[in-house]
Amino acid sequence: MNLHNKGKLLSKVPCNDDLFEGGAHRKLAIEISDEIRNDDNCTIIGIDGGWGSGKSNLVGMIQKELSVGSNGVKYHFFTYDAWGHQTDLQRRTILEELTSDLVKGQTPILDENSWKDSLENLLAKKKHTSTKTIPAIGIGTIVSLFTILLTPFVTHLASLVSVEWLKQAVLVIPYVAAYGFFGYRHYGKMKDKYKQDFTWEKCLSEFFLIYKDDIKEETKFETISEKEPSSRQFKDWIHEIDNGLKQNNDIVLILVIDNMDRLPKQKVQELWAAIHSCFSEEKYTNIRIIVPFDRLHIRNAFQSENLVRQCCDKDNAITVYGDDFINKTFYIVYTVPPPILSGWMHYFKDRWKEAFGNSAIVDQSVLQVYDMLTKEQSPRKIIAFINQFVTIRNLCDERIEDKYIALYIFGRSKIIENPLEEILNPSYLQGLNFLYSDDENMASNISSLYYQLSLDKAMDVVFTREVTAELDDNNVKVLDQLRGNANYWEILNHSITEVSNIENAALALEKHFGDNSSHEASLIWDALYRRSCPGSATQDKQYEEYHGILLKHISEKKDYYAHLITVYHANIYDGFDLQNYINGIDKLHEFISEEDRKTSDRKTIISPKQYLQLVENRKDNFGEYGLAVDDEKMDDYLVNLDVNKLADMKLYPLLKNEVELPRYKEQIKQLVAKNTSNIQIETKLLYRLKEIVKNNRPIDISIYLNDNEIYNMLNALSKDDELYPDVLAMAISRYSSDTVYLRGYLQNSVGTLTEEQTEKVSSCIEYYICYGDLLLQLDNFSAMQYVADIARKLTTSKYGVSIMDVKKALVNYDTIHENLKLESHVILTRFNDWKKYISSVKLEDVPSLSISLVGDMKNSSGLQISKHCLGMVEEYLESLGQEAWKHSLVSNDYNFKLLCVYHPKSLAFFIDAFKEIMRGYALGNSDTSISNELTEKAITILNDMGYDCSIVFKEVRDIFVNNSCVNKDKLRYFGKWLFLYGNLEGSKKSLNKILRSEFLDDPEILKLVSENKTVVKQIMRKADDTSDFTNKLSALAKQHDDDDGLKSLCAYWGIDIDGSK
Secondary structure: OOOOOOOOOOOOOOOOOOOOOOOHHHHHHHHHHHHHHHOOOOOEEEEEOOOOOOHHHHHHHHHHHHOOOOOOOOEEEEEEEOOOOOOOOHHHHHHHHHHHHHHHOOOOOOOHHHHHHHHHHHHOOOEEEEEEEEOOOOHHHHHHHHHHHHHHHHHHHHHOOOOHHHHHHHHHHHHHHHHHHHHHHHHHHHHHHOOOOOOHHHHHHHHHHHHHOOOOEEEEEEEEOOOOOOHHHHHHHHHHHHHHHHHOOOOEEEEEEEOHHHOOHHHHHHHHHHHHHHHHOOOOOOEEEEEEEOHHHHHHHOHHHOEEEOOOOOOOEEEOHHHHHHHHHOOEEEEOOOOOHHHHHHHHHHHHHHHHOOOOOOOHHHHHHHHHHOOOOOHHHHHHHHHHHHHHHHHOOOOOOHHHHHHHHHHHHHHHHOHHHHHHOOOOOHHHHHHHOOOOOHHHHHHHHHHOOOOOOHHHHHHHHHHHHHHHOOOOHHHHHHOOOOOHHHHHHHHHOOOOOHHHHHHHHHHHHOOOOOHHHHHHHHHHHHHOOOOOOOOOOOOOHHHHHHHHHOOOHHHHHHHHHHHHHHOOOOOOOHHHHHHHHHHHHOOOOHHHHOOOOOOEEOOHHHHHHHHHHHHHHHHHHOEEOOHHHHHHHHHOOOHHHHHOOOOHHHHOOOOOOHHHHHHHHHHHHHOOOOHHHHHHHHHHHHHHOHHHOOOOHHHOOOHHHHHHHHHHOOOOOOOHHHHHHHHHHOHHHOOHHHHHHHHHOOOOOOHHHHHHHHHHHOOOOOHHHHHHOHHHHOOOHHHHHHHHHHHHOOOOOOOOOHHHHHHOHHHHHHHHOOOHHHHHHHHHHHHHHHHHOOHHHHHHOOHHHHHHHHHOOOOHHHHHHHHHHHHHHHHOOHHHHHHHHHHOOHHHHHHHHOOOOOOHHHHHHHHHHHHHHHHOOOOOOOOHHHHHHHHHHHHHHOOOOHHHHHHHHHHHHHHOOOOHHHHHHHHHHHHHHOOHHHOOOHHHHOOOHHHOOOHHHHHHHHHOHHHHHHHHHHOOOOHHHHHHHHHHHHHOOOOHHHHHHHHHHOOOOOOOO
């Protein structure tokens, strides 16, 4: 709940009472008190507890406990503040403070009279100096003056003495007396007045110093008592106090050495050594020592003394000297328990009511913040926190909730270091981050507390001003810190309406937003766009970077783009910054669609020179910039260029679709014919000529150059000259002109070309002779291998549009293939570039296609030209009749060869022709037969077509069985195919009608049956009578007794050579 009444600050003095639930501190106080009362050996006690854990309060409770129920023993407590005396000599100060308390304290214990002198001496200031300046002549000066004045008298007196040694004595004695007096006087002053030892060094120093000085003398009176008492002196003093306590009603002194855990390391070590030496190792009857300490602080003080010891079978062990010193110093150590949760919370609530009144109830969120952000609760920390809260609450806006004040207290140190960052993205929330990271009110509340502004204005006043200033300065540090804050978009909206530098603001937002395309970010961009007053004349007359940034992000792209284009074009003049304009339009086009660009179809005329710069700069895309040129002015500008500049003008291919340049083209043609003697210029002019005629090549070079000029240029050039490839290409194109000297140069002077030279000629030769004509003329260049190399390069690579009569090329395929020496697929793939012209190949053109071409096309059947031509071949083959096929089967003409290379799925006329020839020869109606080789090819074709060849040869079998027309010639001719396709084993007459015994004495027939012995065995099983067959074989075996093969064959068939089967 919010508190509207002012709070009061709480006292930091220990209350000497256990205010936490459970009474742990009270129990510990009783335990320690009992130990002090009952154990005389317990002279020094340690109280171990963290800083602020209630050690001081525990000591107060011990004092309170010992003040009652002590069986008549009185206890006197004296607390020595080690922290408060850290700059003093600790042993001396303990004695001073303790003795003063016992002698002159509120309840004096020791007799003042007996301790008066000792106490005064002890309490004397460390160094009391009284300085007195007397304007007089120093003693050294007086002595010196006296001796000077005495010199004449002594000299005169010595002159009256006749004895030499006496004379010397008279001269010396006065001076010795004077300076001896000075020494004696100085000795007395050092001993009696200044309590210092005499030294000749000091004596002489004073004498000469005073002797040299002005008329001043410093007389100093000092009481020196600044030495630290030794340990022995300290112990003796404490023992005297102990005796005094015994004599005075046996009072027990409790000496508390407090605040040790606040001392620096060095001071801790010094004081600890004193405590250990003077109290741990000494026995006192009526003195007890209590030392509250923080173990971690003591450990840290002695950390540099730690040692690492080697331990067997263990990792290295560390000896912590802090713990060692603690154990050796104290008789017993008590540990202060930390307050339990319910205990500290109860204490917190009580202190809260004490600060804000009994009716005040602490908000649970404050308790939660305190609990989560405090590592250890202690009374001291609670009081400190509430006091801070009281101070802030009394000053801040009363609408600020308590939880934000609590958070501010814990985060204040970090907020002071980095206000904006910590207000917007607090790093001190720790475990509370899940509760407050998305709290929309937190930043404004913390900002109000830190800047001490009203809650309403805290965020807007501070951050809007900061953000606006940063945007105007192209800075985004504050914005980056604000990102993710609940007030982020609101602050940014307010800031945008106040910016004055649109350019810097756009650049800053681009850095800040990056790729953020959220709806909120779009609204900010649109607001900035409206702030830029796009409807008015802009101060920027040409492209600036922020134009592109705004166009990239705003929603009204089309309008802004049109506005910018209008502004840019309004400021186009002769000599304007064309490059900046180009770059700007390029950038704008990144962020606007082509459709929206069309809203501005403006075309502003610029000079021919600038237009050429535009074309040169942007090549194919120069038309996107809304700039144009007058055709006549451009044509006139180009024509009036000197020949060198004109020859260097390479932009015609880009200009030709935009500008009509008739005079320029005519000028180039004339200059080519006029500049053959100037190789450098002619080289460039030929490039310009090729640009002009590119879509109408090849050039008829004879219009511009005759053969003699070409020949002269060839002789004037080397192969490495830039113009040489073009001139060589011209000469090759003119080879058929019958110019002897030109032919002679090509045949005898060119020799071989390197790969690079071949590449260069290939890239330009089609300007002078088309690809197809070059292929057809390769036979003419058979002696000039470099021409074939050029043709190969043109076949495997492309250099622009090529021209070829595909039909002529296919008809001359074999010759081309032979000259090119390339794989057929490579050649056909190049020819396939003319697939749209392949329809020129008709049915009647098939006989002009070579068999190898058809075969190669079959292997490259995926190409469009192959598909077309093979289709024509198939149609052609199907168009042939039975008689034509009968002739082709016997004569092996083009048609049969073509069929062998490529055949359709079925050809009825071809099948019937084959059957007819086979049947006629079997019946004896015709003496015409197909050669064995062609028959094999025909059977292969029939099999490929899927035709069952057994139909033909079963018919032949039946003819032989039924007509008894078989003879040895026919059996030799048909035998192989009858066994393969004729199914001889299917007829029981095959043995006696076809494999007749009278044929077996023919070696070829005997070999045939031997090769098909398995089928013959089946035929024998099917036959009604095998005697003729077996008898003949038996006789042959007997006749050829040495023919083991024949005997083996008879044995296989089961024929007994000595008898019959």
